[in-house]
Amino acid sequence: MIVRQLKDVTTIAWGNGLSRRFLLDSDGLGYTVTDTIVLAGTRSLLEYRNHLEACYCIEGSGEVITVEGTSHRITPGTLYALDQHDAHYLVADPDSDLRLVCVFSPALKGTEAHSLDRAAASAY
Numbered sequence: 817m818i819v820r821q822l823k824d825v826t827t828i829a830w831g832n833g834l835s836r837r838f839l840l841d842s843d844g845l846g847y848t849v850t851d852t853i854v855l856a857g858t859r860s861l862l863e864y865r866n867h868l869e870a871c872y873c874i875e876g877s878g879e880v881i882t883v884e885g886t887s888h889r890i891t892p893g894t895l896y897a898l899d900q901h902d903a904h905y906l907v908a909d910p911d912s913d914l915r916l917v918c919v920f921s922p923a924l925k926g927t928e929a930h931s932l933d934r935a936a937a938s939a940y
Contacts (some may be wrong), residue, residue: 818845825837826840830869831928831930831932832858832860833914835851836859837852841922841923841924842888846921847920849918849922853913855908856876856908856925857933859863860907860932860938862905862906862930863937864901866872866922868898868901868921869898870895870897871895873894873896874917875915876908876909876913877889877890877892878907879905879907880905881904883905884890893900898928916932
């Protein structure tokens with residue numbers, strides 16, 4: 817059995833927020849669970865070329881926008897899944913941080929972080 821508290825997990829500053837990683841590849845489960853903060857007012861162009869990701873919103877609000885421009889509103893109780901390694905914009909509304917519980921498959925090693933200083937989607 818694995819039991820972890822937020823104060824004990826690996827935390828990565830991923831560019832426009834924090835990814836608190838509760839389960840990693842080294843845990844042997846085959847997936848990662850994160851508690852992710854997206855900073856208020858940020859817009860991030862992201863892509864996961866090597867992982868599938870599902871995100872469940874528990875606080876805040878924002879949008880996930882396809883690169884083609886289709887926008888989906890995110891509020892508490894909303895889940896979105898990137899089942900095609902979809903490049904997307906993740907946008908947090910300006911009034912509060914967006915908080916997501918995310919699952920990655922296969923699992924993350926733990927040190928992955930985005931590079932948001934370029935025109936192309938940040939990928940890992």
